[in-house]
Amino acid sequence: MSTHQAATLLEKGTPLEITERQTPTLGPNELLIEVHAAALNPVDHFQRDLGMFVREFPAILGSDVSGIVAKAGSDVRPDTPKPGTRVTAFASSWFNGKADYGALQKYVIVSEDIVSVLPDSYSFVEGSVFPMAALTSWCGWLWAGISPSSPPSQKEGVFVWGASSSMGTFAVQEAKLMGYTVYATAGAQHHEYIKGLGAARVFDYKNEDILGQMVNSAKEDGITVRAGYLATGDQQLAIDVLAALSGGEKAKLAVAPILKKDLTLPEGIEAAFVSHPEDPVELKGRIRWVFRDWLEARLAAKELVASPHIKVVKGGLAAVNWALDELKGGVSCSKLVVEL
Numbered sequence: 001m002s003t004h005q006a007a008t009l010l011e012k013g014t015p016l017e018i019t020e021r022q023t024p025t026l027g028p029n030e031l032l033i034e035v036h037a038a039a040l041n042p043v044d045h046f047q048r049d050l051g052m053f054v055r056e057f058p059a060i061l062g063s064d065v066s067g068i069v070a071k072a073g074s075d076v077r078p079d080t081p082k083p084g085t086r087v088t089a090f091a092s093s094w095f096n097g098k099a100d101y102g103a104l105q106k107y108v109i110v111s112e113d114i115v116s117v118l119p120d121s122y123s124f125v126e127g128s129v130f131p132m133a134a135l136t137s138w139c140g141w142l143w144a145g146i147s148p149s150s151p152p153s154q155k156e157g158v159f160v161w162g163a164s165s166s167m168g169t170f171a172v173q174e175a176k177l178m179g180y181t182v183y184a185t186a187g188a189q190h191h192e193y194i195k196g197l198g199a200a201r202v203f204d205y206k207n208e209d210i211l212g213q214m215v216n217s218a219k220e221d222g223i224t225v226r227a228g229y230l231a232t233g234d235q236q237l238a239i240d241v242l243a244a245l246s247g248g249e250k251a252k253l254a255v256a257p258i259l260k261k262d263l264t265l266p267e268g269i270e271a272a273f274v275s276h277p278e279d280p281v282e283l284k285g286r287i288r289w290v291f292r293d294w295l296e297a298r299l300a301a302k303e304l305v306a307s308p309h310i311k312v313v314k315g316g317l318a319a320v321n322w323a324l325d326e327l328k329g330g331v332s333c334s335k336l337v338v339e340l
């Protein structure tokens, strides 16, 4: 029986430790991925430090990997990536709580539905940033009624609040690829970068008159806005901006962080914390569409930028504790990635 290295959480509130684990055997519809890079997300430090959503110890944290398919289960579909294929995958113990499914280890199991072929045009480091951000922001847009199956008219817009965050940069790219005019908010130093990802206009969220600026711009551009995605930032301000932009019409704000309890919702405005679907059938359909359909096609067409700016953390799995502390301290338009 072979073994591999993992960054392991032995109990909540302790640093991850490097352990040697048995490389698991696969279920019939699963793939074993040899991990080459893993990207970090805020939930990873919440899990390490607070034990949030951890169902059993020892636990392996993390969600975002890229690597090579090492083995395929006995009953995978004919179109599932074969052993030897480069892939990006949402490798998360989130769904079943089991350590064999967490990203921060050299070999991880994933469902065959939750991988996308990673073309040679993206490095493993680049490939690791896609899964969490693509899935999360798609769930937000779909909840808000924004979908590739109903393309926008020329004058329809959306906004992305906190567009320099990991989730925000993807929400911008997804909306732009669907044909929306994208307004975004970000720190002033990142405006050109966010425009490069597809935003038509970028506003400084620290500007006291951001609401007036966005409303005036929408009038000038002649666009209507009925949906927004808040990746991070001031939820009440984003709601107020959406109410002003939608001019009394119904509008929806999808929110990536937990929704604040004391929000005031003007008439017609709906806001909700949005994550992946709870219902297993809906979840399976959603992840297959995001990974095997949308993301795989967009990567093949080189339409996606691995965003935000990537910072590779030197030291591999042994450096993950340091990297999670760095992430907890706050990052600005950057994604921390470890190579394995």
Ligand SMILES: NC(=O)c1ccc[n+]([C@@H]2O[C@H](COP(=O)([O-])OP(=O)(O)OC[C@H]3O[C@@H](n4cnc5c(N)ncnc54)[C@H](OP(=O)(O)O)[C@@H]3O)[C@@H](O)[C@H]2O)c1
Pocket (backbone or CB within 6 Å): 041, 042, 043, 132, 136, 161, 162, 163, 164, 165, 166, 167, 168, 185, 186, 187, 188, 190, 205, 231, 232, 233, 234, 255, 256, 257, 258, 273, 274, 275, 276, 331, 332, 333, 334
């Ligand atoms: N719902 C879900 O399923 C789900 C999944 C994944 C993540 N999340 C949550 O989504 C949120 C975003 O995660 P992430 O990884 O994308 O975050 P991140 O990349 O760590 O966010 C960092 C960015 O936040 C921006 N920011 C800070 N304060 C802001 C403000 N007041 N207004 C606008 N932008 C502001 C900073 O912008 P500047 O540098 O430009 O100032 C920085 O670039 C987190 O709360 C995370 O827990 C939810």
